[in-house]
Amino acid sequence: MKGFSPSHTPNKMSCTACHLGNNSAFEKEEAHQNMVVVPGNLSNVSKTCAKCHVGIDLRIKKSLMNTMSGIISVDKHVFGENKNLDSLFNIHHLKNTTKAESHLRNKCASCHLGNEKIHPNPITQKSRGGGCLACHLNYSDKAKIAHQKYYDSDKVNLTTIHPSISLKITDNHCFGCHSRSGRIATNYEGWHETIYKDTLYGNLNFRVLEDKRVFSKQTDDIHHNKGLSCIDCHDTYDVMGDGNIYAHQEQAVKISCRDCHFNKAPKTALFANLEEADKRILRLRQKDTTQQYILTKKGRVMYQVIKKETEYQLITKLSNQNFTLSKPSEFCTQNTHKNINCSTCHTTWSPQCISCHTKFNPNEEGYDLLDKSWVLGKWEEKGNLFRSRFPTLGVISEKDKKNIQSFAIGMNLHLQKKPKGKTEFHRFFAPISAHTVNKKGADCKTCHLNPATIGYGEGELILQKNGSFTFINKYKKDKDGLPKDAWIPLLKENKSGKATRKNARPFNITEQKKILRVGACLTCHKDNSKVAKSLIKNYAEVLKNCSSQCILPNF
Numbered sequence: 001m002k003g004f005s006p007s008h009t010p011n012k013m014s015c016t017a018c019h020l021g022n023n024s025a026f027e028k029e030e031a032h033q034n035m036v037v038v039p040g041n042l043s044n045v046s047k048t049c050a051k052c053h054v055g056i057d058l059r060i061k062k063s064l065m066n067t068m069s070g071i072i073s074v075d076k077h078v079f080g081e082n083k084n085l086d087s088l089f090n091i092h093h094l095k096n097t098t099k100a101e102s103h104l105r106n107k108c109a110s111c112h113l114g115n116e117k118i119h120p121n122p123i124t125q126k127s128r129g130g131g132c133l134a135c136h137l138n139y140s141d142k143a144k145i146a147h148q149k150y151y152d153s154d155k156v157n158l159t160t161i162h163p164s165i166s167l168k169i170t171d172n173h174c175f176g177c178h179s180r181s182g183r184i185a186t187n188y189e190g191w192h193e194t195i196y197k198d199t200l201y202g203n204l205n206f207r208v209l210e211d212k213r214v215f216s217k218q219t220d221d222i223h224h225n226k227g228l229s230c231i232d233c234h235d236t237y238d239v240m241g242d243g244n245i246y247a248h249q250e251q252a253v254k255i256s257c258r259d260c261h262f263n264k265a266p267k268t269a270l271f272a273n274l275e276e277a278d279k280r281i282l283r284l285r286q287k288d289t290t291q292q293y294i295l296t297k298k299g300r301v302m303y304q305v306i307k308k309e310t311e312y313q314l315i316t317k318l319s320n321q322n323f324t325l326s327k328p329s330e331f332c333t334q335n336t337h338k339n340i341n342c343s344t345c346h347t348t349w350s351p352q353c354i355s356c357h358t359k360f361n362p363n364e365e366g367y368d369l370l371d372k373s374w375v376l377g378k379w380e381e382k383g384n385l386f387r388s389r390f391p392t393l394g395v396i397s398e399k400d401k402k403n404i405q406s407f408a409i410g411m412n413l414h415l416q417k418k419p420k421g422k423t424e425f426h427r428f429f430a431p432i433s434a435h436t437v438n439k440k441g442a443d444c445k446t447c448h449l450n451p452a453t454i455g456y457g458e459g460e461l462i463l464q465k466n467g468s469f470t471f472i473n474k475y476k477k478d479k480d481g482l483p484k485d486a487w488i489p490l491l492k493e494n495k496s497g498k499a500t501r502k503n504a505r506p507f508n509i510t511e512q513k514k515i516l517r518v519g520a521c522l523t524c525h526k527d528n529s530k531v532a533k534s535l536i537k538n539y540a541e542v543l544k545n546c547s548s549q550c551i552l553p554n555f
Helices: 015-019 056-062 069-078 099-107 141-152 171-178 184-189 222-226 236-240 276-284 342-346 444-448 509-522 530-537 539-544
Strands: 191-193 206-208 214-217 268-270 292-294 305-308 311-315 322-324 350-368 373-389 392-398 401-416 423-431 459-463 469-473 497-499
Touching: 056 236, 069 099, 069 401, 069 423, 099 350, 099 373, 171 184, 184 191, 184 222, 191 373, 292 305, 342 401, 350 401, 392 423, 444 509, 459 509, 509 530, 509 539, 530 539
Parallel strands: 423 497
Antiparallel strands: 191 214, 206 214, 268 292, 305 311, 311 322, 350 373, 392 401, 401 423, 459 469
């Protein structure tokens, strides 16, 4: 057998270390007893991978990529089956006794690490689950050819090339699951989903995925443009969990923009003082064990960041490209915007799915993604209006701190629980990290004058001569009187717009007024003008110098 990574060669470990079976037997049938064809699945990881990588099985099983806790709690909340959005769930314990459970098992339950990988095969856009192999499995071109010949020959022509298990975790490994829902994998590469059919092959402005969904070309994330991969930001604890159980993804992800873009010298640690798991990874990546390593704000090791003389440099994990880390601008660090996350301002666009329709057909045959079996009853889903624009902003409160973050339309849901029964209406926005970061960041008008950003939806926001604001909506109004893409009404009490987190909300009236006061000045003064720059430092002082032509908001 050839093709192994250096850490998994036969001279270092036996076949049975991964595949189990009986290595003392001489007959095939006896030797293959209890053999595992696909090691690394979470059903066998404690007996396979975790024998060498001690404790990794416990971390992964508690991770959100395995439990899907947040998705379940939100889905159950919307169906009226659970009041607490922060309840902890596990997809493996999900029954099939309620509508939400049926919906999750039929539409959502394939995208988790515990989804069993049954057949040995390469990672594709359609890959789901597989435990450790979801990230660490790699087929070389020769291995792919040999693998295909093996199956084409009805498993007669045995392959002599083994796929490798390594730290080479490409963006393709993430793509299968993360090109759905928030679509951060496609966003990162600069692709936005459309309603077009798969008839656009060869058109460079469009991309047809293996599942036949069609995406249009958009601006990609600056980190993707420069050649950074997902794992250059997200480390082992972000992805595989840190041993704790979390309700939502923003709690589990520890990396932040300021971990690389800092203006003060970061904390460091000697190799000898690091945890054993970090030491092992640094050795595998053949890193210098004599130098000091940069730590994140949360105390995690930045394997890829080094100090070189007076500069800090990032060396990409897959391509070994070298980048000098840039400091945040003076504008970013001013107190006026201290509650705004870096990615909130520097996001270019996010997907906005305004109109998706889901219904349950009790007479159609559906597929249970957990049991991997056909069942009676099918959930049918159809989208007919995909939008891409700067996200809507809202507030997430953490302890005593208020953060302004990005949100996208989670759902405008007309829920009819029984045929011909009363229809409920729900309007939910969800926090989103779009992964479409740009260098420049949003201009002032994007936040202070764009109605969609503030939460009113797309349309025209007009400052009248008497100082009042009016809004002309682009999309039709829904059952609650708000436009389909809105979260809140203009300067009125919000009665229907909710969030998929209990600590999240849209802007209240006081905050809207504060935003629009600055927006009023920007109807005339450009972003780079002296007046606009002064607004950031001292709004009250600017008001003292208003001319007779200035229209001040009249709330």
